[in-house]
Amino acid sequence: MTPSPETRGISPGIDTADAAAVAAQLGRAPRAVCGVAHRCPCGLPSVVQTAPRLEDGTPFPTLYYLTCSRLNSRIGGIEADGRMREMTERLADDPELAAAYQRAHDAYLAERDAIEPLGTDVSAGGMPSRVKCLHVCVAHALAAGPGVNPFGDEALAELGEWWHAGPCARPQATDG
Template sequence: MTFEPPSDLDLATIAEQLGRQPRAIRAVAARCPSGHPAVIQTNPRLEDGTPFPTLYYLTCSRLAAAISTVETSGVMREMTDRLAVDPDLAAHYLRAHESYLDERDALGPLGTQVTAGGMPGRVKCLHALVAHSLAKGAGVNPFGDEALELLSPHWPVGVCAV
């Protein structure tokens, strides 16, 4: 999958979405229906060399708010519990972790197996998992895909509030 370099307008929009200047941005990895950046791809290290293991970072404030609402429902514990009883799901989630790690390390190895969202042993942050699913497409991250289904009544809806 090829991502677009951010335009000056993208960078200004992302800064407005985040309430700060974006760090270590490589590309826009996914856009919301109104065309604003929704997910950025970042470098494995910040400009000062600090490791930054989150390869895909959610920027859309409307989507972030909707995900936060879903997270309060207890769904992450249920997802994590399913990993212990569903070997196919656990294997799929492990593959998501491994592909994330391989992709990030191809940009610059960090020497760590930490990826994002709790992969591969638990579900810790739906924001990171949804960002991964939006960037890579359906079928790569099972819990990111499930979270997007849970979000469907809330996002995408009309034009984003940047």
């Protein structure tokens, strides 16, 4: 049986309903998904865990990938306001914050390497020296829980209840 575009690249850790939801959220088939790492209060996946390598063997260091289109859009607004630059500047001025962000980076690497080591200390989102992508920080914060990624926690607090308007996508029913 040939996989549908909505389920291609999905490992056994994600069911077809979640695969269809993620495809609807992203507007394309997801790649190298291992499982759902966080669900929005509406019930849809909001973060998926991805394999350290894509199906063709290409390294893919983004362990947690944000799928909720509404959340992605709201985070894009924060990024457009220059928040990443401000956060990066705070790393230089606040040793406790820098240490917490270093711990987030270390945790991210440990989780990814437990699946498959890539032989690199590059994680994602600019960790641990800068904030390059708030989407990664928020995905990590949602997947790992509060207190792990300080910038993800901070962005989530600023965003408030992004899910309040209801599901961000209406996945199509799949056969079989």
